[in-house]
Amino acid sequence: MAGGHRRIKGPEESQSPILYATPDQVLDVYTREYIPTRDPLRQRPAYMKVGQQSQATGSAYLESGDTKVVVSVFGPRQAEGREPPIGLEGRLVCDFRWAPFSAPGPRKSSGSKEEKEMSLALQEALLPAVQLQHYPRAQLEVSVLIMQDGGSALSAGITAASLALADAGVQMFDLVVGCGLALRSGPDPVWLLDPVLYEEKQAAVVLTVAFMPMSNQVSGLLGSGEGCAADLWAQGLRLGVEGCQILYPTMRSCLVRATRKRREAQIQAQAQRVEERDPTYQAHVRRVMAGNLGPLIEIQTQAQSVVEGDEDTQSMTEGDQAAQQLQPPPPLPVQQPLTKPYK
Structure with a gap:
């Protein structure tokens, strides 16, 4: 053969x-x-x-x-x-x-x-x-x-x-x-x-x-x-x-x-699910999760804000905008009742 x-x-x-x-x-x-x-x-x-x-x-x-x-x-x-x-x-x-x-x-x-x-x-x-x-x-x-x-x-x-x-x-x-x-x-x-x-x-x-x-x-x-x-x-x-x-x-x-490695993976997966569900909460979630994952997310957030936004025209960061959007609306003014004199 x-x-x-x-x-x-x-x-x-x-x-x-x-x-x-x-x-x-x-x-x-x-x-x-x-x-x-x-x-x-x-x-x-x-x-x-x-x-x-x-x-x-x-x-x-x-x-x-x-x-x-x-x-x-x-x-x-x-x-x-x-x-x-x-x-x-x-x-x-x-x-x-x-x-x-x-x-x-x-x-x-x-x-x-x-x-x-x-x-x-x-x-x-x-x-x-x-x-x-x-x-x-x-x-x-x-x-x-x-x-x-x-x-x-x-x-x-x-x-x-x-x-x-x-x-x-x-x-x-x-x-x-x-x-x-x-x-x-x-x-x-x-x-x-x-x-x-x-x-x-x-x-x-x-x-x-x-x-x-x-x-x-x-x-x-x-x-x-x-x-x-x-x-x-x-x-x-x-x-x-x-x-x-x-x-x-x-x-x-x-x-x-x-255990630490598994916990960090769970935190990252949870943050990714929240970001995919509602993009408006992206900066807020990163700010909260930064306390658990260390300074890595803070560095990534700062780099992303510098690349996406212009420093001269952009006065507020994405975190401030998200925080402003999450604020409750101001209360409506109370209207005075209309009264008529009694005849």
């Missing part, structure tokens, strides 16, 4: 996908962020953003190192399923999944045992923070998708799910922050905060802590691996709580920044 001249030819040298890569290449991907002499209390920088999905009620995106998570929240909607709602409280449904291209090596099957376990752990971590009593006979759906697994996937999913619930306007007692830990195997075990994927694979114990900072309560705890002494578990729990408290200000600033 002859090739078309309009087709773009492929590169002469190509690299096979990691799905079909050799074990040596897979090991290179695993050890991309691995530093043997790193600080055990080191946390990777995190990037958070909310409200990027218009189809969902609330959404969040979190990126920490090579770990990338997308969360969507739908609802509240009418409860579905065979199980009837218990009492007057709502229902929280969580779904935790890995993308087929999220991790190197063989692809994980959808609906596997590990995904069901992570979904249950996510639900248990978020339940103490959501006020389900305000959503009777309704359900909230939280969907977590791991786009790329670079380590600490469950803790990143818990943090992003809490941001998405707050972005959806769901009433909550507090935000939930997740933090992952890994216990390095060896004669001198040490807890590693925020482990990467290679550290999780080589660790003897993996621990995930879900913490509510303002309430000072642990909402979820999931550990797996070999058994160890109770002192080590207590030490890991304490380090996880400290890691959650470090990450909490970043979550709060992310929500505050998104």
